[in-house]
Amino acid sequence: MNKQDEVLNKLKVIIDPDLGKDIVTLGFVKNLKISEGVVTFDLELTTPACPVKEQFRSDCKKVISELAWVKEVSLTMTSSKPSSALNKSGRGLATVKNIIAVASCKGGVGKSTTAVNIAYSLSQKGASVGIFDADIYGPSLATLVNAPFDGLFQKKDLIIPVEHINVKLMSFAYASANTGGGPAILRGPMVTQIINQLLTGTDWGELDYLVIDMPPGTGDIQLTLSQLIPITAAIIITTPQHLSFIDVKKGIQMFDQMKIPTIAVFENMSYFVCNSCNEKHEIFGSGSRKKLVEQFGIKNSFSMPLDQDISAFSDSGTPIVIAKPEGESAKEYSKVTDSIIREISKLNFANLPKPEVKFDNGNIYYKTDNGVENDIKPAILRRQCRCAHCINEITGEQILQQDDVEDSIIPNDIKPMGNYAVSINWSDGHSSIFPYELLNELVQ
Ligand code: ADP
Numbered sequence: 001m002n003k004q005d006e007v008l009n010k011l012k013v014i015i016d017p018d019l020g021k022d023i024v025t026l027g028f029v030k031n032l033k034i035s036e037g038v039v040t041f042d043l044e045l046t047t048p049a050c051p052v053k054e055q056f057r058s059d060c061k062k063v064i065s066e067l068a069w070v071k072e073v074s075l076t077m078t079s080s081k082p083s084s085a086l087n088k089s090g091r092g093l094a095t096v097k098n099i100i101a102v103a104s105c106k107g108g109v110g111k112s113t114t115a116v117n118i119a120y121s122l123s124q125k126g127a128s129v130g131i132f133d134a135d136i137y138g139p140s141l142a143t144l145v146n147a148p149f150d151g152l153f154q155k156k157d158l159i160i161p162v163e164h165i166n167v168k169l170m171s172f173a174y175a176s177a178n179t180g181g182g183p184a185i186l187r188g189p190m191v192t193q194i195i196n197q198l199l200t201g202t203d204w205g206e207l208d209y210l211v212i213d214m215p216p217g218t219g220d221i222q223l224t225l226s227q228l229i230p231i232t233a234a235i236i237i238t239t240p241q242h243l244s245f246i247d248v249k250k251g252i253q254m255f256d257q258m259k260i261p262t263i264a265v266f267e268n269m270s271y272f273v274c275n276s277c278n279e280k281h282e283i284f285g286s287g288s289r290k291k292l293v294e295q296f297g298i299k300n301s302f303s304m305p306l307d308q309d310i311s312a313f314s315d316s317g318t319p320i321v322i323a324k325p326e327g328e329s330a331k332e333y334s335k336v337t338d339s340i341i342r343e344i345s346k347l348n349f350a351n352l353p354k355p356e357v358k359f360d361n362g363n364i365y366y367k368t369d370n371g372v373e374n375d376i377k378p379a380i381l382r383r384q385c386r387c388a389h390c391i392n393e394i395t396g397e398q399i400l401q402q403d404d405v406e407d408s409i410i411p412n413d414i415k416p417m418g419n420y421a422v423s424i425n426w427s428d429g430h431s432s433i434f435p436y437e438l439l440n441e442l443v444q
Helices: 003-011 053-065 111-124 172-179 188-200 220-228 245-257 288-296 308-315 328-348 378-382 436-443
Strands: 029-035 038-045 072-079 096-104 129-133 153-155 158-160 162-164 167-171 207-213 233-238 262-267 301-303 356-360 363-367 373-376 411-417 421-426 431-435
Touching: 003 029, 003 053, 038 053, 053 072, 096 111, 096 245, 096 328, 111 129, 111 167, 111 207, 111 233, 111 308, 111 328, 167 172, 172 188, 188 220, 220 245, 233 245, 233 328, 245 262, 245 288, 245 411, 262 288, 262 328, 288 431, 301 328, 356 411, 363 378, 363 436, 373 378, 373 436, 378 421, 378 431, 378 436, 421 436, 431 436
Parallel strands: 038 072, 096 207, 096 233, 129 167, 129 207, 233 262, 262 301
Antiparallel strands: 029 038, 153 158, 162 167, 356 363, 363 373, 411 421, 421 431
16 A cells, blocks of 8 residues: 555545544545645635534544654645535626524524624634625624724725725615615615625625625515525524524525525523622523424524623623633634534535435335435324424424324325425315424335
């Protein structure tokens, strides 16, 4: 075996925990050179903000050093270039790798605050980042990030974004400050046109992530925007008092229509830690995260406390991840951000297997993402429905009786619901959402 192969063989034991394959098969190892016992190569990851970057670095050095002839390992961490899908969108977005839409069904739930803190957290982890405030009616980016601003400038036919602490920023508020105009009487189609012009007309340069603070709601404006912009993934922000599952479902469905996976649900202001007793108070009740996992299979659901510092720093224009990076809230934002990075890396490797569900020969055929396949009787699955009509959402007890479902029931329609669940419309007129996790249990 030649020395190159010896090195590659060693590196093959290092598995990417998210993609489930070794780093050689994934094509991460580039420019491998060996000279007089010195092994030099690049490890090209999907993102410079990879949460396991340092682990990869030390694992690579360790396994290669086990070869008796190796004197030194020189390893450079790099990351891949933008995908061709985004290149096609052209203009200012041509060199943007991933677009993350941060959406909420209602206003005032902390969508903009979350978008800004996630963006700065991505930047702190080494990624190049931009934030686009698409909320024309209530732009808040200029308040949340107190960037020095003395007007927008244009270079060739693109607008130069405002830049503050390594993050590029663009908002309708900056553009309207230039012209002195406001958004008061804009109608839907005009709004989407303005947003699209501003977004594609900004010179974003090479970005790993562009975070879009979407206008609140799941109506026409949001739908059109999702069609116009090549969004990689969506995050839905909600609060426990707003946590209506109908709303979360509407949000996921809207992105689904556009084939945009919802990769995380973020429950903001979900509890409060009292200064004097240090106790966690779940003012609006607990258990909503559990319901999110049970109903939509979204494991990436996070809770952020109601934290006076978050609002105080936001109001003063410094995101809390910058102002208090060691605080509990910044750590929670960092956790959310890591999970977003990992989910997007998985999406970028679109050849990862997906579960398959279809109605076939009187049964529901299900194949798990690791290839286990089996049939499930439709009535058995229908009786497992966990929707608010079928179980008591507070006690978790089953309301639906076994006899309520005829053995002859069949699905009329089966569609994926987000990345982690499937939605089924039944012949009895009922519709259910089943996380793949539940189907996995049924077939194994
Ligand atoms: P949206 O974009 O959904 O309209 P904002 O991000 O503008 O909401 O937030 C609304 C208000 O709530 C702001 O004053 C913000 O500082 C505050 N806020 C957001 N998240 C939190 C939190 N976790 N704790 C305390 N205040 C928060």
